Amino acid sequence: MSQQKAFTLIETIVTVFIVAILASFVFVQINDSINSGKDAKRKADIALLANAVVSYSADHYSGKPIDEDGCDIEGTCSSDIENSLKLYLSTFPKDPNPAAHYKYRSDGTNCFISTVLSSGKTFEYECDIDAVATSLPVPGACGVAANTSSNGYTSSITEWPTSNFCATGTTNPVNPIFPNQGTSTTWSCIGDFLGVTVSCSAFRAQDAVCGTREKRYADAATSYGTDTICTIGTASPASPAFPAKGASTTWSCLGINNGTTDTCIAEHTGNAVCGTANRTTATAYADAATSYGTDTFCALGTTTTPAFPIKGASTSWTCTGLLGGTSASCVTYHSANAVCGTAQRTFADAATSYGSYTFCSTGTTTTPAFPAKGASTSWTCAGVYTGTSATCTAQHSLNGVCGSSNGGSFVSAPTANLCSTGTASAVAGSGPWTWTCIGLLEGTTASCSANKIDMCNGAHTSQQCWNAGGTVVSTGSCNICKFATTCYGGGISSGGSAGACCPGGWTRYQLYTQTRAVKCQYVGCGSNDPSTGCTAGRNDSYGCGHPCISSGAGWGFSGSHGETDGCTSDTEYTWTASVNSCVSCSVLCCPIVDYVGCY
Numbered sequence: 001m002s003q004q005k006a007f008t009l010i011e012t013i014v015t016v017f018i019v020a021i022l023a024s025f026v027f028v029q030i031n032d033s034i035n036s037g038k039d040a041k042r043k044a045d046i047a048l049l050a051n052a053v054v055s056y057s058a059d060h061y062s063g064k065p066i067d068e069d070g071c072d073i074e075g076t077c078s079s080d081i082e083n084s085l086k087l088y089l090s091t092f093p094k095d096p097n098p099a100a101h102y103k104y105r106s107d108g109t110n111c112f113i114s115t116v117l118s119s120g121k122t123f124e125y126e127c128d129i130d131a132v133a134t135s136l137p138v139p140g141a142c143g144v145a146a147n148t149s150s151n152g153y154t155s156s157i158t159e160w161p162t163s164n165f166c167a168t169g170t171t172n173p174v175n176p177i178f179p180n181q182g183t184s185t186t187w188s189c190i191g192d193f194l195g196v197t198v199s200c201s202a203f204r205a206q207d208a209v210c211g212t213r214e215k216r217y218a219d220a221a222t223s224y225g226t227d228t229i230c231t232i233g234t235a236s237p238a239s240p241a242f243p244a245k246g247a248s249t250t251w252s253c254l255g256i257n258n259g260t261t262d263t264c265i266a267e268h269t270g271n272a273v274c275g276t277a278n279r280t281t282a283t284a285y286a287d288a289a290t291s292y293g294t295d296t297f298c299a300l301g302t303t304t305t306p307a308f309p310i311k312g313a314s315t316s317w318t319c320t321g322l323l324g325g326t327s328a329s330c331v332t333y334h335s336a337n338a339v340c341g342t343a344q345r346t347f348a349d350a351a352t353s354y355g356s357y358t359f360c361s362t363g364t365t366t367t368p369a370f371p372a373k374g375a376s377t378s379w380t381c382a383g384v385y386t387g388t389s390a391t392c393t394a395q396h397s398l399n400g401v402c403g404s405s406n407g408g409s410f411v412s413a414p415t416a417n418l419c420s421t422g423t424a425s426a427v428a429g430s431g432p433w434t435w436t437c438i439g440l441l442e443g444t445t446a447s448c449s450a451n452k453i454d455m456c457n458g459a460h461t462s463q464q465c466w467n468a469g470g471t472v473v474s475t476g477s478c479n480i481c482k483f484a485t486t487c488y489g490g491g492i493s494s495g496g497s498a499g500a501c502c503p504g505g506w507t508r509y510q511l512y513t514q515t516r517a518v519k520c521q522y523v524g525c526g527s528n529d530p531s532t533g534c535t536a537g538r539n540d541s542y543g544c545g546h547p548c549i550s551s552g553a554g555w556g557f558s559g560s561h562g563e564t565d566g567c568t569s570d571t572e573y574t575w576t577a578s579v580n581s582c583v584s585c586s587v588l589c590c591p592i593v594d595y596v597g598c599y
Contacts, residue, residue: 035118045093070105140169140189152203182206208233210264246270246322272301284333312336338363340392374398400437
């Protein structure tokens with residue numbers, strides 16, 4: 001039996017590889033043939049379209065249908081373009097690739113008709129040179145005329161410094177307009193041979209300018225109103241806060257396209273306002289205050305630090321307005337508690353006025369009356385502003401002065417007239433006696449005394465007088481004993497005997513009578529007496545113990561007459577009366593003795 005040999009794995013792989021190489025070579029050859037056929041048709045179609053454009057241009061004064069950005073024939077081209085070309089074509093040729101279109105681009109002068117070959121290269125007809133060319137696509141690239149907003153042309157440049165708008169590609173539009181300040185100009189660089197079109201821009205700066213908000217607002221303003229932030233440029237921050245009174249707000253206006261920045265300031269005038277240190281007399285600082293504490297001098301505005309006012313006074317200062325604002329005059333007060341002046345004292349007895357003494361050391365008052373001796377006067381010192389008041393008193397001393405009893409002689413201790421001024425102390429001693437007159441309100445004290453009076457001649461004592469039933473009385477220099485009696489012995493003229501009317505052993509010093517109605521004896525009455533007439537004898541209702549006179553024509557009773565005490569001798573009185581037609585009579589008093597003084 002014969003034995004057959006199989007392929008090894010390596011032999012199999014080599015065989016497959018060889019077959020694949022041969023197959024791919026065949027495929028490439030076949031594909032190249034197909035692509036070559038398609039490319040040939042494309043080139044022929046471009047020639048047809050080029051002839052149509054040339055024909056149109058010949059009929060339209062060298063003009064061509066315009067589409068500067070380029071379009072797809074029977075795709076994105078406008079109907080005007082397609083209708084213009086159809087006049088010279090029976091039908092539009094189509095690209096062998098159903099998804100592809102022939103390209104048309106023209107600025108009205110030159111034109112480009114393009115297609116993409118199987119190799120990826122672009123086959124393109126250019127009208128100006130009436131020629132075709134094949135090339136890979138060349139993308140458009142912006143030239144040096146292009147820039148960005150951050151490095152644009154300065155505001156002072158007014159024209160293009162270069163015409164190099166595209167480094168590669170075709171500029172569209174051909175002559176871009178130079179941008180105005182703060183704006184930009186855009187153009188396209190259309191790639192060659194259907195290369196990518198790029199958009200290019202050139203920016204021109206515009207320097208920023210502050211808006212109408214850059215000013216000084218009046219004190220009463222509360223907002224910017226309709227004022228603008230930036231006339232040119234963009235504000236930073238976007239919405240600046242309205243400045244407080246006396247302050248300012250700053251912002252920036254950023255230039256456009258890298259233009260210069262303008263710094264802007266809005267100010268708000270601040271009229272000065274006094275601070276909490278500004279007080280009225282009704283809200284003045286208390287007496288005990290020593291400084292302004294935490295109070296402010298100006299709520300708005302500036303000033304130098306004013307001195308703190310002394311008690312009872314004021315301090316003024318001026319707050320200067322901010323940013324042209326008006327000034328404010330401010331004042332503060334410092335209360336002073338009232339303090340009594342030097343007149344609050346005790347004046348000496350001899351003082352007659354306050355002299356140079358003051359009523360209030362601090363505070364005010366009306367002038368008080370000067371106090372009388374031994375008295376006082378009070379007044380009130382009103383505090384300054386809100387200060388407390390003080391009650392003040394002035395006293396006037398009264399020196400003690402002994403009364404009329406001082407230096408006198410008395411039977412017993414004096415009880416009256418001890419002091420003319422002052423307060424009498426108790427009377428001390430048993431004779432002589434002493435006492436003091438104490439001055440008032442710090443007045444001096446006077447020492448006073450009186451002597452004791454005893455019986456005249458020293459023959460008897462006061463006790464003996466009292467024991468005999470008499471009363472001790474003073475004659476001014478000594479004492480006598482007064483006894484009651486009705487005796488009348490020895491006659492008035494002579495005074496009688498030494499002991500007449502006195503108790504035994506006592507010597508008479510004086511007789512006493514009392515006032516009474518007495519019967520009088522008349523001497524020398526005429527015969528015309530209508531009564532009993534002048535008759536001899538005596539008519540004395542009091543029974544005098546002896547004749548009033550030693551001789552006389554007679555006695556007659558005619559009436560009564562009030563006579564005074566103390567008839568100690570025969571005294572003749574002349575009495576004129578119309579009673580009983582007695583024209584003139586000499587009347588003798590016959591006194592009656594009631595008491596007798598003895599020692």
